[in-house]
Amino acid sequence: MMSDVLDQVLYDNGINKYYCDFIDRIDAVMIGRNIVADLKIKGTYKENSATWHEYFHIQTCPINLIEAPELLQKKYETIAERKTAEQCLPLDTLIELYEYDARSLEDYSEALELDTEYIGKTLMQYQSIYGYNHRHGEYMIHSFVPFSIEKME
Known part of the structure; x- marks a missing residue:
């Protein structure tokens, strides 16, 4: 149910989703209009949570957070968390x-x-x-x- 809704939202917004094996404790990242999720969470409820979070980064964040100052990182993390909460x-x-x-x-x-x-x-x-x-x-x-x-x- 939730994963079907999420897949449709990604499709409607032209966002692709890929998987790879992350070494660190990262569940998912956004790269441009792509979401890359950790293979270890594929098919789990954690994948849905992480994907929604990254989707809202794509929708609300105009900068590359990895290279951004810590204050901006926190600001856009908070925005993504609130948007995800409102949606999910x-x-x-x-x-x-x-x-x-x-x-x-x-x-x-x-x-x-x-x-x-x-x-x-x-x-x-x-x-x-x-x-x-x-x-x-x-x-x-x-x-x-x-x-x-x-x-x-």
Whole structure:
């Protein structure tokens, strides 16, 4: 499901995806309008998370991050992380899955086809953005880490 959507988004935007065996701890990189993912993550939920992240680098980053100053690297990493979160794990989706009894990172991972590490990172990012007791529509999100929510009457 998620990988099919992702493949279509890449195709529609003229972005190619390749694989190679990375030596370092890199999951994926963008080179021009290409995404190169590590062979070790091919076919996993981690591949989906890493590919979405690199896709948003292509969409939002006008410079080569490898050669950029550290401050700019951090800025564009944050932008890509937020865009990826908005696309893959919007608050409405979190709430909907919670209503369908998703309670653990593994539940969300299975439903969204994203790795648990990414989901945990995104929830921590939302916690820093929204804080505690964030009102979202008819719901009160008391905490993102751990995820605690209730429907307001």
